[in-house]
């Protein structure tokens with residue numbers, strides 16, 4: 001038998017012994033009967049005799065996975081990730097709701113902007129405040145508080161009778177989003193076993209993008225309702241919020257927070273509950289020791305943020321965490337998602353409804369490729385995944401920019417400048433090309449198609465209530481424009497190069513979603529020592545939301561000054577700087593225990609290179625089981 005094969009059999013038999021449970025094995029060790037009982041176990045297992053080692057190995061692997069990952073930790077993660085779903089749903093649903101609201105409530109542009117950005121602004125504030133709450137009250141009360149706010153916010157929004165109430169509801173929802181966005185990743189990371197932590201925390205981002213996709217579908221479906229569709233859109237989020245609230249009444253507090261607060265008995269109970277049939281002594285001791293150590297290192301004087309800044313490892317971790325979140329937003333994800341309908345329209349989709357549904361396809365792409373991230377995070381590790389993702393994202397942004405540039409260069413000229421029958425002195429009549437006309441928020445482009453050529457073109461003021469039609473002329477409403485064969489383009493220009501932008505959009509999502517979307521959240525949940533974890537996550541989540549508002553609010557102005565392609569070139573530039581930053585500063589945290597990660601930030605300003613531990617989880621398993629088995633490299637990398 002080759003060495004490799006004999007190692008495999010040795011491993012299989014030894015893993016099988018673990019099937020018998022910790023207590024029994026220890027007893028056998030004490031009595032010196034371990035070897036014999038291994039054979040007894042093999043004898044009593046029919047598969048070893050009838051089908052060789054195959055079934056045995058499979059059984060051992062199954063047991064290994066069950067031992068390492070009791071189902072309860074998945075329940076905990078999924079209920080927590082409902083917070084991510086609500087984050088995604090509430091930030092995503094508003095664009096569709098706004099289309100209906102602005103007509104029914106007669107909202108000005110300022111009010112529309114207020115209703116969208118108030119939520120993100122409130123999220124920034126509550127994410128920052130969430131650090132103190134998390135540290136003082138614990139993770140569980142914060143998640144309960146967030147789901148309570150989501151529920152109340154949804155109820156206010158669904159019942160709102162005027163725009164002021166709507167604003168109130170959006171602020172309450174935003175406060176919930178902020179707290180959930182910083183608490184949920186921390187809670188999952190603290191409950192998860194090291195070898196699965198990345199995957200479980202990334203599930204939260206999967207739920208965020210899932211929420212965004214679901215919101216896009218709900219937007220599409222309720223847009224057909226003649227009245228009050230927005231009430232359903234905004235109110236529906238109460239369902240997952242109530243579910244999460246009820247679930248968390250029964251779910252435990254984070255064991256690490258409990259140990260930190262000296263609630264040792266409760267902590268032991270929770271650890272036993274989430275680790276299933278494994279012994280928890282070693283994990284408990286290692287958390288306890290590291291808390292004692294941390295208390296010495298972190299000192300006790302002054303606010304935590306001050307202590308984090310003066311202590312080099314936490315200062316570096318904070319820099320990496322906030323930098324990742326900043327570059328996630330500077331790479332323009334939310335503008336790309338928000339303007340996906342425009343990009344699609346540029347690519348020739350001139351039906352509004354179809355554009356809404358295609359925007360749902362965009363959100364679905366974001367969701368599906370985040371799923372790829374869930375799978376890749378424990379295979380490639382955080383560092384490789386983030387670097388690969390951001391490289392692709394940068395290239396995609398360049399393709400997008402190029403698409404807009406080509407479209408602008410072949411932008412159709414204005415051939416007709418009709419006189420304004422309303423006698424208003426509009427700026428629209430001054431533009432001689434579509435690309436200028438489209439960038440003015442007050443104007444749109446009215447044109448006809450003759451085969452592939454664009455003819456009979458005018459730049460006309462947009463209707464003051466809806467951007468779907470012009471204020472007057474051939475595109476004043478659907479009936480008139482259909483009879484005339486004219487098409488109304490608001491915010492885009494018809495060109496034959498628009499496929500480049502579409503290609504850029506697809507590329508962008510395929511690359512961004514598995515890495516740059518989830519990794520900033522995942523990495524932040526694990527790089528701070530316990531005493532600094534709440535504050536570190538509060539700061540980095542705050543940075544995420546602040547840059548989210550900044551990028552979304554400035555996009556239209558940036559596009560006005562720099563044009564669309566200029567804006568996307570700018571994002572590509574940011575993404576490139578982000579790439580250098582991540583290359584130099586992001587260490588690999590895959591497979592490490594939370595308590596070990598601080599050491600990665602100890603010596604260098606920035607930590608290059610990955611410290612992969614593919615076999616780490618496996619060897620750790622054997623170690624926790626108290627065995628001294630030798631594992632060949634082959635065994636270790638073989639196990640899934």
Ligand SMILES: O[C@H]1[C@H](O)[C@@H](O)[C@H](O)[C@@H](O)[C@H]1O
Pocket residue numbers: 205208209212328333334366516517518544548
């Ligand atoms: O990680 C998420 C995700 O990528 C979302 O799609 C995006 O809207 C959020 O801003 C981001 O934080």
